[in-house]
Amino acid sequence: MSDKKKTILDYLNESMVWKSIFRSGVPRTRRQRMYAVLGNVFLHLHPARLPRHAVKVGYTWCMGGLSFFLFVVLTITGILLMFYYRPTVEYAFTDIIDLGEQVPLGIMREIHRWGAHSMVLTTWLHMLRVFMTGSYKPPREFNWAVGVILMTLTLLLSFTGYLLPWDQLAIWAVTVGSNMARATPFLGHEGPGASLLAIGDVNLVHSGSDVRFALLGGRFVGEATLLRFYVLHCIAVPFIAMIFMAVHFWRIRKDGGISGPL
Amino acid sequence: MIDNLKNIIDYLSTPTISFTILTVMFPFLFPPTDWFDKISRKFGIWRVWTNTGGLILFVLTTAFFYMGFNDDNFSIILNKPDNFPIIMMIYTMFFFTWYGMKKSYINDRRIDRGKKPNEYHDPDDKVLVWPDLVYIEFIALLLFTVFLIVWSILVAAPLEEPANPSVTPNPSKAPWYFLGLQEMLVYYDPWLAGVLFPTFIILGMCAIPYMDINPKGDGYYSFKERRVGYSIFMYGWLVLWIYLIVIGTFFRGPNWNFYGPFEWWDPHKLEVLNNVNLSEYFWVIMLNQPLPSNVILRESVGFLVTILYLFVLPVFLAKTYLKNMLKEYGPVRYVFLMLMGLSMLSLPIKMYLRWFFNLKYIVAIPEYFFNI
Numbered sequence: 105m106s107d108k109k110k111t112i113l114d115y116l117n118e119s120m121v122w123k124s125i126f127r128s129g130v131p132r133t134r135r136q137r138m139y140a141v142l143g144n145v146f147l148h149l150h151p152a153r154l155p156r157h158a159v160k161v162g163y164t165w166c167m168g169g170l171s172f173f174l175f176v177v178l179t180i181t182g183i184l185l186m187f188y189y190r191p192t193v194e195y196a197f198t199d200i201i202d203l204g205e206q207v208p209l210g211i212m213r214e215i216h217r218w219g220a221h222s223m224v225l226t227t228w229l230h231m232l233r234v235f236m237t238g239s240y241k242p243p244r245e246f247n248w249a250v251g252v253i254l255m256t257l258t259l260l261l262s263f264t265g266y267l268l269p270w271d272q273l274a275i276w277a278v279t280v281g282s283n284m285a286r287a288t289p290f291l292g293h294e295g296p297g298a299s300l301l302a303i304g305d306v307n308l309v310h311s312g313s314d315v316r317f318a319l320l321g322g323r324f325v326g327e328a329t330l331l332r333f334y335v336l337h338c339i340a341v342p343f344i345a346m347i348f349m350a351v352h353f354w355r356i357r358k359d360g361g362i363s364g365p366l
Numbered sequence: 367m368i369d370n371l372k373n374i375i376d377y378l379s380t381p382t383i384s385f386t387i388l389t390v391m392f393p394f395l396f397p398p399t400d401w402f403d404k405i406s407r408k409f410g411i412w413r414v415w416t417n418t419g420g421l422i423l424f425v426l427t428t429a430f431f432y433m434g435f436n437d438d439n440f441s442i443i444l445n446k447p448d449n450f451p452i453i454m455m456i457y458t459m460f461f462f463t464w465y466g467m468k469k470s471y472i473n474d475r476r477i478d479r480g481k482k483p484n485e486y487h488d489p490d491d492k493v494l495v496w497p498d499l500v501y502i503e504f505i506a507l508l509l510f511t512v513f514l515i516v517w518s519i520l521v522a523a524p525l526e527e528p529a530n531p532s533v534t535p536n537p538s539k540a541p542w543y544f545l546g547l548q549e550m551l552v553y554y555d556p557w558l559a560g561v562l563f564p565t566f567i568i569l570g571m572c573a574i575p576y577m578d579i580n581p582k583g584d585g586y587y588s589f590k591e592r593r594v595g596y597s598i599f600m601y602g603w604l605v606l607w608i609y610l611i612v613i614g615t616f617f618r619g620p621n622w623n624f625y626g627p628f629e630w631w632d633p634h635k636l637e638v639l640n641n642v643n644l645s646e647y648f649w650v651i652m653l654n655q656p657l658p659s660n661v662i663l664r665e666s667v668g669f670l671v672t673i674l675y676l677f678v679l680p681v682f683l684a685k686t687y688l689k690n691m692l693k694e695y696g697p698v699r700y701v702f703l704m705l706m707g708l709s710m711l712s713l714p715i716k717m718y719l720r721w722f723f724n725l726k727y728i729v730a731i732p733e734y735f736f737n738i
Contacts (some may be wrong), residue, residue: 245575284560
């Protein structure tokens with residue numbers, strides 16, 4: 105407990121390299137601890153100080169944070185899976201088998217799938233918590249709407265990923281899900297009003313030109329659908345989700361931080 | 367003895383029975399008015415939101431799943447790897463709803479006595495994010511990682527036979543989080559259950575903060591101060607979404623027929639299906655004449671009912687029972703709330719019409735894919 109004796113951490117701490125990365129030093133004093141948060145791009149999502157109730161798990165349930173954490177886990181495992189997986193009818197299924205049997209640490213697909221299911225649950229629970237504490241009320245009303253969009257995007261991410269293993273479970277779940285699209289009013293070929301969009305005898309909306317065709321890239325779930333869902337799953341939807349997440353997190357701070365009683 | 371119990375549970379879980387029980391019980395669990403609150407307290411129903419109630423809820427759920435995993439039929443369905451998240455969903459939804467309501471009831475009592483809610487702390491007494499928050503986050507993250515890795519090692523991700531477009535599995539199910547929508551398909555056409563209602567759900571959810579003009583209960587758990595909105599949301603969430611997912615996952619077998627949890631999924635189970643349209647009820651059964659060939663005339667009764675429900679009813683209510691609501695909320699909020707509320711309410715109504723009168727469509731124009 106002598107004050108003079110320096111630990112390895114202290115030497116490290118005083119080195120030029122360490123100081124260049126972590127400006128604040130080992131956060132021991134109150135001032136250093138606040139700098140540690142303010143000077144770090146990741147921790148800077150948080151304010152330096154919070155009201156006491158805001159750090160209690162009983163109040164926040166940690167669900168928003170876990171949802172974001174799961175998004176990161178899914179991104180990392182997803183990138184690893186992309187090394188091995190080819191989105192073609194010929195290879196998709198066998199690549200999935202190889203993921204479990206040939207690839208070292210072959211539980212990446214498991215982590216990805218169970219993580220995805222968990223993320224649906226954590227976003228739902230996050231929404232439930234925000235509702236139960238009335239945290240959507242002004243000034244946070246817009247951020248609630250952003251959250252609803254994010255939850256929808258989570259479901260879409262999970263849905264597009266469902267097709268990729270290209271097994272019976274996948275194509276039929278997606279067939280059932282995407283069959284709804286053909287009943288879209290005016291835009292689906294079996295939707296109300298679609299038959300009104302015609303020039304003479306020529307229907308403008310038919311099974312080869314409706315929204316379902318646009319979604320599947322064909323009249324049924326096939327090769328083009330697999331590629332479309334792969335691109336949506338790996339790039340398009342995560343890209344949109346990240347934009348909304350940035351807005352969501354930024355607005356928490358701008359709308360006065362975490363909700364609490366006045 | 368145990369077989370009798372299983373038969374009783376099978377019978378109780380039929381949508382007709384279980385949905386009715388849930389709907390009747392609901393206003394007593396989440397009482398929207400003083401009257402419901404009084405009954406809830408008189409019979410001790412509110413005790414569900416105490417530690418004892420939570421424990422009973424937990425024991426009952428666990429006993430149900432214990433019986434399920436030991437049952438020849440139910441264990442087949444419970445052991446499907448993709449159904450594990452549903453079991454997790456049931457437990458977590460029960461737990462967190464109970465936990466939030468328990469906290470709400472405690473806060474309600476404090477507010478009644480003129481005290482601040484439990485979450486209140488002196489605003490000047492703040493904690494540092496490092497270490498007080500980052501450590502909690504780090505621990506939560508570690509625990510969840512451990513849980514996820516253990517789960518991944520124990521349960522292999524499901525993989526069935528290679529995709530085969532010529533072999534349709536029976537039943538074909540959407541991913542579990544969409545099964546509430548697939549369950550709605552029993553009662554509504556795809557353009558409603560699959561397109562319009564999901565749009566309404568997303569729109570309606572986004573609109574909640576703009577519709578709920580009650581400023582109370584912001585930033586702490588509370589029920590009494592905002593009980594009407596709270597109970598409507600909870601009904602939509604727990605019964606019309608979560609419960610329908612559970613039905614769709616566990617209780618819908620071949621041909622989307624209903625099977626009790628302990629029942630064998632017999633693909634040859636016969637269901638009497640003689641659903642009748644409203645137009646047939648009116649022209650053929652009531653007036654005893656053939657259906658008119660003019661579509662508009664044929665469906666005139668259905669159109670009339672729909673217009674009465676969606677457009678005349680809100681105007682009537684605005685002039686009578688909900689006069690104050692219209693004044694308080696303003697016309698835009700009132701119209702939007704009515705549209706969303708009546709659409710939501712139409713699902714239970716349509717369910718009961720189907721169960722009691724075998725009513726298929728209120729407006730049936732299959733020529734234009736326009737069925738309500």
